[in-house]
Structure formats: C-alpha cells, structure tokens
Amino acid sequence: xxxxxxxxxxxxxxxxxxxxxxxxxxxxxxxxxxxxxxxxxxxxxxxxxxxxxxxxxxxxxxxxxxxxxxxxxxxxxxxxxxxxxxxxxxxxxxxxxxxxxxxxxxxxxxxxxxxxxxxxxxxxxxxxxxxxxxxxxxxxxxxxxxxxxxxxxxxxxxxxxxxxxxxxxxxxxxxxxxxxxxxxxxxxxxxxxxxxxxxxxxxxxxxxxxxxxxxxxxxxxxxxxxxxxxxxxxxxxxxxxxxxxxxxx
Numbered sequence: 001x002x003x004x005x006x007x008x009x010x011x012x013x014x015x016x017x018x019x020x021x022x023x024x025x026x027x028x029x030x031x032x033x034x035x036x037x038x039x040x041x042x043x044x045x046x047x048x049x050x051x052x053x054x055x056x057x058x059x060x061x062x063x064x065x066x067x068x069x070x071x072x073x074x075x076x077x078x079x080x081x082x083x084x085x086x087x088x089x090x091x092x093x094x095x096x097x098x099x100x101x102x103x104x105x106x107x108x109x110x111x112x113x114x115x116x117x118x119x120x121x122x123x124x125x126x127x128x129x130x131x132x133x134x135x136x137x138x139x140x141x142x143x144x145x146x147x148x149x150x151x152x153x154x155x156x157x158x159x160x161x162x163x164x165x166x167x168x169x170x171x172x173x174x175x176x177x178x179x180x181x182x183x184x185x186x187x188x189x190x191x192x193x194x195x196x197x198x199x200x201x202x203x204x205x206x207x208x209x210x211x212x213x214x215x216x217x218x219x220x221x222x223x224x225x226x227x228x229x230x231x232x233x234x235x236x237x238x239x240x241x242x243x244x245x246x247x248x249x
Contacts, residue, residue, distance in 0.1 A: 031058070032093065037069060040085060044095035047081045049073045057106055061137060062160045069093055072103045078146045086163060097165035101143035101156065110140035110155070112193060133193065134201060134233045136161075138168055149178035155191065161236065169231060169238040171205050184214040203231040203238045 037056050042048040056071035061084070069085040080102030085093035132138075136159045146152045153173040159166055172189040179185065189207040196202070210224040231238035 032069065037071060037085070037093070040093050041071060041073075041083055041095060045081070045083065045098055047073075047098065047100070049081075051075055053080075055106055059108065061139070068160070070106060070108065072101075072106055074102060074104075078102060078144060078151075080143075082141060082143075084160070084165060096163050097160075099156075099165070101141055102145055103141050104144050105142075108139040108141065110157070133159075133168075133195070134199060134236075136168075136236070142173065149180075151176045157238070166236055168236065169203060172207060178214070182214050184212040184217070186210050186212055200233045202241075203233075205229045205231065 034054070034056070038049055038054065051073065053074035054071065056069055058067040059070050060066075061068045061070070066087040068087070069083075071083040071085070072080060073083070074080040080100075082097075082099040082101040082103055083095060084097035086096045088094055138157050138159045141156045141158065143154050143156060144152070145154065152175045155171050155173050156167060157169040159168060169191075171191055172187060174189070175187040177185045177187075187207060187209045189205065191203055191205040194202045194204065206226060206228055208224045208226040211220045211222065212218065213220055230241040232241050233239075
C-alpha cells in the first residue's frame, strides 16, 4: 500500500511539473512565428520577401479585438516593402495591404501634443487610450527612398477602413540632393496636427530648403527658403487649403 501511494504521488508530481513546463510554450505558440508570417506574405504578395532584413509586430489597427500584423522588408538602403495582414477565422492571416515603402523601423506612433500623458494627479483626463483623429486610428510610417545622389525620408499617415489601407497624407521629412556640377541642397520638413475641430482637424506642414557646401555639408550663406502648406480633414483624408510663406518670412 505504501509503495502504491508513493508511486501515485510521484505520478501526480510529474504530471504537474509537465503542465508547468509546457504551459508557457503552448501560450507562446498562439502568437504567429516569423516563419509563419513570412510564409503568409510570400504566398500572397506581389513583392515577396527576398532578404533577411524583415521584421513584424502585432498591432490592433481597427475596432475589432483581433490584432493585425504589420511587417516590413528592407531590400536595400532605398528599396523595401510594407505589409498589413488581417486575421482570418482559422487564425491564419490574409494580406490586405502592400506598399512599396521602405520603413527604417516599425514605430507607428507619431508625436502629437494631444497624446501627451502626464501623471494622473496633474492630468485628470489622462486615460491611456490613443487620441482618435476624426474618429480614425491614424498611424505614421516613415519610408526611406532615393537614388543616385538623392536621399529622401517621407512620412505617410494612414488608417484601416473596412479592411483596406487609406492614405490620409504624405509629406517630406528630409531630402538631400546632390546636383551635378558641385551643388548640394537639403530640404527639411515637419508637420503638426491641430484637433481644435474634432470633425475636421487641421494639419500644418512646413518645409525649408538650404544650399550646403558640397565638401563639408555646412549651410552656405543665404536665407533658407521656408514654405507653409495647410490641410483640412475632408472625406477621410487631408486636403490642401492654401500655399504660401509664413508671416514675416
């Protein structure tokens, strides 16, 4: 009897230990692996992944509870692809968006004053939820493009609407152009969204161009040229309002 009780206790202990050891791996297996994501993309994409420079993350891009997959593939310094996959009922993923963007990173949030979160005793309205833009979850993807003598970074604002990617706005963040003959120009851009009108927010976009010394990269004498473009949210995208120079320029 005593031996039987010892054998029973040993069996129970081994079973519990087995559950403890296997539980984390079974939970982790619910998340897609890199191999699975690559397989889904390469079976559906116009431009499949052909290098090792690939990354992905799970993000809730819309209102349904299932997370989407956002992925990027860097083919070279200036060439790459951006993908979005949506979960199907069988827990596999379907490719719903593919862009010839070359993102340096998958950091989708852009700086926005309305998203600043302070200590709860300072900011009573801090709730941790991202601020919607005209009732849309708008994300930013920066792409790095260019060519011979040209290096360009662009910001793309986008969101998902009924399973499709909508491009709300794009703007130049930085561009360096080497002109044959020994000239070098740099253009720097920046934007800010103003939510005073929650249904039709404004986007201010500034762009400044400066000629540089082609040998040192230092700005040459002369006043930089700055322009301002304003946009208003209309029908799900930012539409230009006016073009001109800021006051006093």
